[in-house]
Amino acid sequence: MKAGITSEKIIILDFGSQYTQLIARRIREAGVYSEILPHETSLKRIIEMNASGVIMSGGPESVNTKKALKFDPKLLDSNIPVLGICYGMQTMAKHFGGIVSSSDKREFGNAVLKVNKGLIFSGLSTKTKDLNVWMSHGDKVTNLPKGFKKIGSSNNSAIAAFENIKLKKYGFQFHPEVTHTNQGQKILKTFVKDICGCSGKWRPKNIVDSLIQDIKSQVGDKKVLLGISGGVDSSVVAALLSKAIGKNLECIFVDNGLLRKGEAEQVKKDLKRGLKLNINFSDSEKLFLKNLKGESDPEKKRKIIGKTFIDVFLKETKKLKNISFLAQGTIYPDVIESSGIKNGKAHIIKSHHNVGGLPSYLKLPLVEPLTSLFKDEVRKIGKELGLPDYLINRHPFPGPGLAVRTLGEIKKERLEILRAADFIFMEELNSHNLYDKVSQAFAVFLPIKSVGVVGDARRYEYVIALRAAETTDFMTANAAKLDHEFLNLLSDRIINEIPQVSRVVYDISSKPPATIEWE
Ligand code: XMP
Numbered sequence: 001m002k003a004g005i006t007s008e009k010i011i012i013l014d015f016g017s018q019y020t021q022l023i024a025r026r027i028r029e030a031g032v033y034s035e036i037l038p039h040e041t042s043l044k045r046i047i048e049m050n051a052s053g054v055i056m057s058g059g060p061e062s063v064n065t066k067k068a069l070k071f072d073p074k075l076l077d078s079n080i081p082v083l084g085i086c087y088g089m090q091t092m093a094k095h096f097g098g099i100v101s102s103s104d105k106r107e108f109g110n111a112v113l114k115v116n117k118g119l120i121f122s123g124l125s126t127k128t129k130d131l132n133v134w135m136s137h138g139d140k141v142t143n144l145p146k147g148f149k150k151i152g153s154s155n156n157s158a159i160a161a162f163e164n165i166k167l168k169k170y171g172f173q174f175h176p177e178v179t180h181t182n183q184g185q186k187i188l189k190t191f192v193k194d195i196c197g198c199s200g201k202w203r204p205k206n207i208v209d210s211l212i213q214d215i216k217s218q219v220g221d222k223k224v225l226l227g228i229s230g231g232v233d234s235s236v237v238a239a240l241l242s243k244a245i246g247k248n249l250e251c252i253f254v255d256n257g258l259l260r261k262g263e264a265e266q267v268k269k270d271l272k273r274g275l276k277l278n279i280n281f282s283d284s285e286k287l288f289l290k291n292l293k294g295e296s297d298p299e300k301k302r303k304i305i306g307k308t309f310i311d312v313f314l315k316e317t318k319k320l321k322n323i324s325f326l327a328q329g330t331i332y333p334d335v336i337e338s339s340g341i342k343n344g345k346a347h348i349i350k351s352h353h354n355v356g357g358l359p360s361y362l363k364l365p366l367v368e369p370l371t372s373l374f375k376d377e378v379r380k381i382g383k384e385l386g387l388p389d390y391l392i393n394r395h396p397f398p399g400p401g402l403a404v405r406t407l408g409e410i411k412k413e414r415l416e417i418l419r420a421a422d423f424i425f426m427e428e429l430n431s432h433n434l435y436d437k438v439s440q441a442f443a444v445f446l447p448i449k450s451v452g453v454v455g456d457a458r459r460y461e462y463v464i465a466l467r468a469a470e471t472t473d474f475m476t477a478n479a480a481k482l483d484h485e486f487l488n489l490l491s492d493r494i495i496n497e498i499p500q501v502s503r504v505v506y507d508i509s510s511k512p513p514a515t516i517e518w519e
Contacts, residue, residue, distance in 0.1 A: 008198045010034045011051040013041060015059030015069050015087045021336055023055055023085070023177045023188075025374055030189045031200030035372070036336060043074040053081040053196030056088025058175065062139050063090045064102050081168040081196045083120075086137050089162070089171030096145030096169075103138055111135045111154045113174060118151030118163050120170045123190035124183050133160075133174035133181045140173060168195060204377035205384040208240075211369050215244035222324035223248045224367055227313060227358065228279070229399070230259075230267040232392055233329030233370060236378050239385040240369050241327055242275050250323065251277050252316045254309060257285025257412075258401030260426075261419040270391055280320070284312045289412060296408040298519035305400045310361055317362065326364040331378055333473075335371050395440040396474070404519040408447035414462075417500045418445040421464045424493050428486070429468075438480045441468040443494075444507070444518045452502030454495065461502035464494055469516050477511040 010027045014020045014036050027034035032052070037045075039056075046054060054075060061067045068091075076082060076095045084092040090100045113131040115121055124131070133154070141159045144150055152161030152172075160173040170191065176184035192198045224241055228234045228251050241249045251271070255264045264281075272279045291308050295301055317323065359366055370378055382392040398404055402422075406414050421443040429435040446463040453459065466487070471477035491504035507514075 007050065008032055008052050008202065009049065010053050010055060010192055010196065010198070011041070011046055011049065012036045012055045012057060013039045013071060013088070015039045015057045015071075015091070016061065017058035017086065019085075019175055019177050020057045021333065023057060024332075026177045026185060026188050027055070027192060028202065028204075028374070028377070030185065030192050031202050032192045032196075032198045033202045040070045040072065042072045043078055043080075046075065046080065047078075051080065052198050053083070053192060055191075056082060056084040056091060058086030058088060058136070061087065062102050063087065063094050063100050064139065076169065079168065081191070082170070083191050084169075084171040085175060085177070086173060087139075089173055090139055090141060092169060092171050093141040093143075093145050093148075093162075096148065096164075098141055098145035098148070099143035100139050101142040103140070106138045107135045107156045109135065110180060111156065111160075111174065113152045113154050113160055115161075116151045116153075118149070118161065119165050120161075120163055120187060120190055120195065121151060122194065123186040128183070131182055133176075133184075134178040135174050137173060141171070170195070204373065204380040208381055208384050211240055211381075212244045215241060215367060215369055218367060219245055219248070219325055221245075221248065223250060223320075223322050224325040224327050225317060225320065225323045225362075225364070226251045226327040228253050228267065228271060228277075229397070230263060230271075230391075230394075231329075231397060232375075232382060232387075232394055233331055233378060235271060235387055235391055236382040236385065237327050237329045237369060238271060238277055239275055239382065239387055241367070242277055243385070247278065249277065249327075250320050251279045252282065252313060253279050254282045254284055254312050254316075256288040256305065256309065256312075256401060258288065258305070258403045258410075258415070260397070260402065261423045270388060274388070280316055282312055282316050284308070287312065289410065292403065292410045294409065298404065301403050301410065301519070302400050305403055309399075310358060313358060314361060323364065325367045326359055326362050327367040327369075328359070329370055330368045331370045332372055332374050393436055395435075395438075395442075398517060404517050405442060406445045406447075407518060413500075414445050414447070417462060417498060418443055418464075420498050421445075421494050421501065421504075424497065425466055425490060428490055428493070432486060434482070434486070438468045438482075439471045439474070439477070440516060441466075441480070443467075450503045452495065454502070459499075459502040461500050463503045463505060464498075464501050465505050465507050465518070466490060467507040467516070467518070469511070471511070471516075474516065475511075477516055479506075479508045479510060482506070 010032050012023050024034045024036050094100050113133045115131050140157045148162045148164045150159050150162050154160045157173045163170045176187045193200050271277050288308050291304050379392045403410055425443050444465040449460050451460050468480035469477040470480045487506050494504050
């Protein structure tokens, strides 16, 4: 972590739980900066980082097997407050001489916690005797370690929460970070504020100045190159860099002809005029469409686009002089999902990124100011920097653009049909205040024809599919339950206004088994 961002922090040791990221988010929501580190991180490192407290996450292994994950036992013998969640609790119990019993059966889902008096529960309403909590475990603590007090039990786990106030060590079998646990956030707040002594004043916007300062000290008076896509991450990086180094920032925007209606113009307006950036626009529609001609295999299409993008970017870069750094909009989840946390190695570049593959080609050192931030925090910083709301709240748009939404071969006229349909969909979502209620919405062009009748005339034309997904992490998603009348309105408008379309369908598949994009 870069210096100056925050003096108070909570370290989360990752034992492989699917909820580790969620713990980090919840701690930040409680106003304390948090960072995820590998489970074996040494106490020395934790002290160097000036951590106010540590949370040991859950994990899929059993503490009773050889696969039990290593940690520095000195941490639990230190004076640093530690909260163990699930596997973290079991590790703690074992360390202090308690007994953890293994079972083949996992307890998964809602459970009721009988709450006893405990310091870590002091933030709960005094009337709370039964608390609905979320459980996901096989093993459980069956004998309390010496000196620990049981402060909660459930039907399945007689010891579902314990504490040792003197040692500042706490353990929960349930998951306070999951929203299904009632008042879970209050419990985490008590840990970070009352037990770890944090003030809880951290806010994403507080770190804007230090992010700018960090860029200045990394870059000095050298020039930085940034590929911008019009998405929120690269726009926020552009705004930060522009504040930090002004004219020494050079941007490249590649119009690959696979963008939505009016998108290139909008980027010009917002970023060029609004932020006064040096943007080098590359109108490369013809080249992309030429390279894509005749190809209908989804993976090959993606590869062609990736390669063409790199070629264009490099050609544009050659026109610029004295570039010393390449900037990227990598955010914290990209770092966590890459090898960064799990084995402590330097992180790889995100594979989905729009400029994926560029850094190794350009052999330039990277400037990545957003690597410590979650998406919602990036948005808050964007707002602080004065970026327009619609840009900050934009749905994600894939690097290969409309190519993965135009099934089969890409042709200009197909893209035009898709653009027109997508525009109507977005216009109606916005005018019905639905855009911000769904996580991602778009139209898809299907290269099949079906019969329709418009007025008195028979129409034999293409099909447009509409997709609206609800998701928090884009790893799983459900189709948004859009109102039927609203869907009828969309269908009528699309078929009436676009003569090349005779039918509109709504995609109701969940992810998994489907994916969000169609290709
Ligand atoms: P899928 O289709 O895998 O999409 O369920 C999950 C999320 O990732 C986006 N996506 C991409 N983003 N380059 C990107 O920058 C890509 O190649 C790419 N493919 C999918 C997709 O829009 C959704 O938000």
